[in-house]
Amino acid sequence: MNNEIVPIRDGYGKALLKLGVENENVIVLDADLSSSTRTNWFAEKFQQRFVDVGIAEQNMVGIAAGMSLNNKIPFVTTYGVFVCGRAFDQIRNTVCYSHLNVKIVGSHGGISVGPDGGSHQAIEDISLMRTLPNMTVVVPCDHIQAYKATLAIADHKGPVYLRLAREATKTITTEQDEFQLGKAQIITEGEDCVIFFAGTIGAEVVQATELLRKDKISPTVINLHTIKPLDTEVIIKYAKRFDKIFVVEEHLKIGGLGAAISQTLTEFYPRKIIHIGIDDRFGESGDPHVLLDAFGLSAARIMDKVLQSI
């Protein structure tokens, strides 16, 4: 970890600039949040290929669908809550059912959105998107991975949901790390347990791991940035190796990464998992770090949970 603190959205914004130069079919759409989602960087350079639809997410998904029918690669961008919730039917019936090449990018995932409160914190987006046939779901962990993930999904033909977050977070991957859709990334190999995670919560997991090492506990940490299709091979392999299996996610326990792993293990290698996520409730306002701690998702709380369980 190089400890550089950068919002994951920056990686997305930068990747769009690269795509703008390299692929004239890339179109970026936003619903009046372009400065917040970083699509304004693209908008300044490629005015003709940027579409601000105003505050109208359902229409935005439809416009993108239409453009994809004309060989465009549209990146629909807004907050995760708004696009996954409000435009769910459009994503389901138009984009996924028709198998269109539309990229849905939901920024502001998780409770670390902070002060805006529960209305703006997407905590069910992964659950909603992974239920849709034909959909790929990608949750990068930092700005470097978001950059690579954005380039990768542009190359992937078909609907994709890319989840981003608001808060600047520690960078835990490097430029050299390989990124491949559907392939888990091993962050650290340890002896005592395995921790699976996805998303910016990875910074807390990595920090928790460092704290645990002081207690002579060395976890294996695995980044499952692609939640669908899930790297079941890696999950089963490590479930066989370790007694204690932890899953950490900044998302409802219902339907997210933990649920996906649980489903996989139940079917192929039944094991108990220790799931650290958000219980059946909404988020609330507060400082992001205060919230992460309150919801049991800070490095310290993750460490506690691991210590209790081992």
Place this chain on the structure above:
Amino acid sequence: MGNKLKIRKLEEKSVQIRKNLLKMIEKAGSGHPGGSLSATDIGTALFFSEMNYKSQNPEWKKRDRFILSKGHAAPLLYTLLASAGYFSPSKLNNLRKYKSILQGHPASYLVPGVEVSTGSLGQGLSIAAGIALSAKIDKHQYRVFTLLGDGELNEGQIWEAAMFAGHKKLDNLCAIVDRNRLQIDGDTEKVMALEPLEKKWQSFNWNTICIDGHDFNEILSALEQFKLNSNKPFVIIAKTVKGKGVSFMENEAGWHGKAPNQEQLKIALNELDR
């Protein structure tokens, strides 16, 4: 071809389309005759007079695009496509059957000529506007047509898309409202009033025209007018009769989504032959 002859041919064609779509619905045992019959003349004019396409090459880049926003009129679309040569008319016998390409509502991944899947109402205008905008970006000359039900204008997304198309001045986009005045729960003006409908579109910066949606003279001249259209998107509000052509179906909301039985079909086909 002289105009009179052309119109007579279209009239004959529309009778054939009506008969075929009723037959397929009867065979399926379910489906939507009312809104298919009200839009038959419009669809016939589009597919057999107005639009450029190559049915043997459904992906032909320069084709005009047609989006059936009111996806429940699938029997109409399938009949038009089969008649235009996109697939064998024998497939019409399998509407709504397991493994058929002809799903209850159009699925684009199965049917050549269906641009996008529809069925959940209110989405076609956005899709059509997206195609129209990307055509402008790429400087393509083709045009985009979308057929909307009047009931589906209840959906907010339609008006998001109307605002968008007006704002972007998508003059290559033609929406046609099948104004049959009936939705499932009854009279559109009683369920959720749409009037003054033409003024609504105008206030969203659209060029508008109101026509009799069963008069080919009027349909063709409205489409001619669209050829001259510029600077704004274009909407044709076509006054139609739900169930048009079959006396016992006309203006009956109950025939929105009900199949005729064999006897009713026989009567309907006889009436259409007259």
